[in-house]
Amino acid sequence: MVTSASPLIQPTKSRVVGKDLRALLGVEKVLDDVPALTAYAVDASIYRVPPQAVVLVESEDDITATVGYAVSRGIPLTPRAAGTNLTGSAIGSGIILDVSRMNRILEVNQEERWARVQPGIVLAELNKQLSSCGLLFGPDPSSGDMCKLGGMIANNSSGPHTLRYGSVKDNVQGLRLCLASSSWMEARSYALNDPTLERLLTSVPALRDVLVLTQAHAELIAAKQPTVSKNSCGYNLFGIADGLMRGAFDVPKLFVGSEGTLGIVSEATLMLMEKPAATLTALIHFRSLEEVGEAVPQLLTLQPSALEVMDANTLNLIGRGQHGIPADAAATLLVELDADSLDVDLHEKADAMRDICRRYKLASELTVAFDATQREQLWKARKALYPTLYRFDSRKKPINFVDDVVVPAERISELIRYLEEFFGGQEVPVAIFGHIGNGNAHIVPLLDVNDSGDFQKMVQAYQEIHATVLNRFGGSICGEHGDGRVRAEFVKTMFGEELYDLFVQVKHAFDPGHILNPGIKLSETPFTDHIDYTRLSKSCATCAKCNSVCPVYDVFQSEDMSARGWFEIVTAKDYSYLNSKRVVESCLNCKSCRTICPAGVDVSDLILKKRAEHPNRLAGWIFRSQARGATFGSCVRFLGRTQQIWDRPFVRKVIEWITAPLMKALAPTARFPHDLSLPKLAQQHLRERYAHLIP
Template identity: 30%
Template sequence: MSLPADFVSAVNQLIPEQRRFDDPLSTLAFGTDASFYRLIPKLVVRVNAEHEVVALLQLAGKHRVPVTFRAAGTSLSGQAISDSLLIVLGDGWSRRDILDNGARIRLQPGVIGAQANAVLAPLGRKIGPDPASINACKIGGIVANNASGMCCGTAQNSYKTLNAMRLVLADGEVLDSEDPASVAAFSRRHSELLEQLAQLGRDTRANSPLADRIRHKYRMKNTTGLSLNALVDFDDPLDILTHLMVGSEGTLGFISSVTYNTVPEYPHKATTLVVFGNVEDCCRAVPLLKPQPVDAVELLDRRSIRSVEDQPGLPAWVKALSDDACALLIETRAASQWLLHEQIEQIRAVLAPFHVEQQVDFTEDATLSGQLWAIRKGTFPAVGAVRPTGTTVIIEDVTFPIPQLAEGVNRLIKLFEKHSYHEAILFGHALEGNLHFVFTQSFDDPAQVERYAAFMGEVAQLVAVEFGGSLKAEHGTGRNMAPFVELEWGTDAYQLMWKIKRLLDPQGILNPDVVLSEDPGIHLKNLKPMPAANEIIDKCIECGFCEPVCPSNGLSLSPRQRIVIWRDIQAKKRAGVNTRELEEAYQYQGIGTCAATGLCAQRCPVGINTGDLVRELRAGKAHYHSRADWLAAHFATALKGTRLMLAAADTANRLLGAPRLQRWTEASKKLSGGRVPFWNPATPQPVRWVEHAKPAVAAEKPRVVYLPACVSHAMGPARSDSEQAPLLEKTRQLLEKAGYEVVFPEAMDSLCCGQPFASKGYPQQADRKRSEMLAAVKRASRDGRDPIYCDTSPCTLRLLQQQDHGLDIYDPVRFIRSHLLDRLEFMPQSESVAVHVTCSTQHLGEGQALIDIARKCSTHVVVPEDIHCCGFAGDKGFTTPELNGHALRTLQTVVQHCTEGVSTSRTCEIGLSSHSGVDYHSLVYLVDRVTRPVQALA
């Protein structure tokens, strides 16, 4: 059933075309969140301001159009999907205001949780909620789901740390609880609503059995249903209203901003892993730990430990644990080290009476602590990675009363066995009795759906009825627990929730069938297919953790959406459906605008590099193999051609002027269908190439083989750049200053790491060029005796991707930190410097080292936190400049007061300079400028 024509027409007048989506590719892409449900919206609207939300809600109310709000789409219970109007947060929701020196922070709903903590970190504070998805999920979702996490418990969740809220009700009315004028106006216009809320509160508190039940339920972690505790915790109807919004999952209104009371982020931490011989002993320790100074107590059953026992860095004894073993991962934090040690002794004393099977004693070492936490954090993705193709991975979270935790664990394990979920694992936040269980499920035939229905029915009966626990502790009710809310809460509380829903959303247009549903089978409908598509991506669980680091997210498709669409294309093909239009759209949306840098793999719980899929698809459409062969064989000629083109562009720049040339190339690019590359004032001048003779080896000097990337001996500085020395010259100068004899490989103009060929879908030619380059540097380095310095991080990464050569190859960052820091004296400048950590630098593990070196060079270093990839992606900055522009759309605001920027990739620096108004150079320029040889070397 389509949306009303008048409604669509009004939306078209309100929202620009580029922020409205109703085509099959886009609606399918947005029809997916991290849950195992799928609904295809009729219309997707990306909103950038509150007034747009207000107008859309008023229109939706007028035309009775159901509306769903979406932040990051990392929710696990089907809260962020719609078959009607889906409202998605755009760029205009990222404001953060630090208040009272960090004691409070005001956040708009588009701020990623980790970003909020990043701005609070220098003040020793953080937000209370700490969900596992904090690097991807946004504040809107954190508040709307009352998400908690491993250290949050019930004391520091959004409900408990809420200070103020700005919200929009279903009728479009706005309330800002921090603004007296807004409160006064709202109170006048909605006096009846507020009185009804106040009366609901009075009635609930007067109903002692109901009030006691509510208080009991919220002593546990509980996000099942609406936040009825607001009715017993507060008597002011404004407080009731704002706290009802927490955990409402978009069913009561839209959250425009939230102000949190922050919590301390203590600098000193210690972690231990204690393995007990059985579940009973493990769970007996939990209530004894509850009053102790512990910040996290994570339970892992034997199955969950087994799922990660092959991870690097884990003790060998992990594999030998008994079948009944059960572990606690414990962390304690303190403001000082002496207090930390005192807390450690308290915890040890509590655990001393227990017989333990194995133990990693308390460690303050961040690396070892990270390895221990990797056990806990790796359990969910471990199940996802080994599941059969075509199945989905489901994670549920329940709460048992802590005195019954051991029995609850054992009863759940018996249910796994009864329903043949043999791969299921259990882990969770033991201090709260909060257990997560993960299992794999196929929905491709009725028998599998019936198995799931029977299992979930028994889980609901076990947890909610027999144990009086919570069916949802922190993941939100969503669709999959909506049919069980009454079972858990009882009829009185359930009807009270419906009263609240009908009071605040009388037309029932806000996220229908989420939290509350009159359909007892809603949890078994609209189940998401997970068809096989390509073994590179078949393990994707569609969680969305990859999206924040993708440069095309918001321009075209994110990695998750690329996978969703490709899965659908393959399933349709197998079903005999014509996919021509979908594939044509995917060519640009999925393939053409993918930077293929692989940052998504770093965030993916199962390690999927969506760029690998894109490269494979490009290879399938790469039909110019003979041309690629010619270029590979005549690379020096191609490089000369590049210099000639740059020279011609530079001449045109001098004759026509930069503004006119830029307009001309923009028009030519459109007319040529993208074949004419885009020019901008940051486009390089050509390097005037002079063959570097191989110097005589000075016995008293160490040697370094300098391997310039092809872009380094083709692309010089831009005409407008403050630095006019080519990178080749500057790098040689720095290396010689540090006392090195610089050696170049022979026939450098013919050498290439193969990256340009690989990115275009020509892997054979790419591998051939890589082999040629490695052979050349092996000869130049005297069979690997000398270190090899490559001046561009992407090329270094390409050469190091297969450790099959025995050569010691360095990117600029690693070489400077390993070989130059003790040979140079740094005299830091006061001028501010912007740092861009390239994708390849991140893959090489040198990101923090780059920042640290920059801080040795300048007293003021700026690292834009929300730019992970510049989107230049080799030559895409010339051929698909909108990708580069989109990725760097926030850069100029962040770095506008910097005098220069540094990076480690010449092509990235072109885009960074163009979109920031600041000249970006290789790190080498900065290091050379602020250093001199140490006296011993001078």
């Protein structure tokens, strides 16, 4: 029954795109209904951009057909994996190409330590499979339990253990890509005198253009290369130039970190590492930021695999008392050291760390843990950060817009001091944390962007902090999260007009029609365009942690069949039960989303309330009948006694035909098939059969 509160949303012109794609790929691989477009309009960023259609690709043929169609029609094409990025690069106004169903591990070479995988494989699942071989893929972003390899390649992700493993660009041997021309390319590192390279340059003219361009502007590229240890801003011509100096054309370096703007990845060959034989974790509370700055270079001599920092503001936000953090701690360091073999004595390194720490007046004794459970306990405060930020204030939310700056590691305490003073002047709560060993700081202010004052503070902070990172610290505006929509307008400022023009030429060479993820990486559009002000006032952070435990998403691998997608669908201002019934009725109400959600959102409860507004009458009748024990028991006994009559092929076909409308009312796909093998129904209730046992 249609109520006035549930308007039927009419199809839009996007149906034309969906119709064309269904003809190309099949009905099951294309989505263009309102709920699906609503779910795919967001990722983990602050933006919302509704697409025209979504393609759930399952093969390279699907990718080829989709790319060819998008280019021929001039429709923007945005590749998407888990949608966990913070910059808005997984959403777009045209066609979303979701690679989640391409999620297989194709090959593992244990001896040579490499694996060939598809882009839809989840990092945690990949490492779970590799664990049995004693191997792992090193880069470990904090979203590792839900992020997928395609997105990691797009962003050049890294994580806490970058000191040991490097970023994705350091761990990719080869890529297989579909270009805007719909042709396919094998990208790997080629010796400049390799005949295979010449054939590749002939078949892919854009690649020759990049080679010539890089050689011709080698001095400019070298002069503009960031001197910090991490950078994902702009196209990585620096990696190409470094390779040429060694006599190699390292093609994957160009595509890793390009955010889907140059080609679509269908396979990646990854370099693997042996799992550490042993690990220690240490927690150090410093009384001053200056001492942190002095201690970091000394701690780096111990070759830590991870070196993380949380500043005083962050410690206040997560609750010092709750996590046993001293009141006078100005910053906390987490240090992790690995042993490649059991011959390495980590206790000696722990003693060396204690010697370093004795030079400072710590806020408390150094804590060292070797046991896995104890080490996990030391990480507890760091991992509690995001949940606390999401629940800190009902109006002010953690906003990612200056979240990924990099400065020289020895100057990060100076950066933190500057940031604390800057946001203190703005009277804005802020969490400052990150990978201090690389000088990579994550800055997350809490703002109400629907408030004009807070909005202006955001714009001011965006300009001033990025400019300060470049001019005062000689750093980078982007270490591991990608440029996306949020930093694209600042890329020209970071590298200057000349190098930016080279980036534009690279983009044009591979994508002359600007179809592949336009507006991402290179753009002059203000970062405030497409901010989703309505969503930023809601409780959900769209981080997708819920998707990692959602059993329905695990089966369908589609955003409209996921906890995050359902939240977007049922809280949309134009929500309609009639349009959304297909997806709303799919939730199993398992509560896994509520358990894992950093913000404490219970998506299943929202779904149940929406269902309650439109109860299923047939289902209600069935459950009421069950509640009447005597009546229900009589019906079952009757069916049992007459089963020999009605459970025959011809009669079953008649029953299937008669019950079809009733079953459809129960659920769109429900039916009582005539060839379904049924158990023999009891002719007596257990109470009747064993009456003598009942007192």
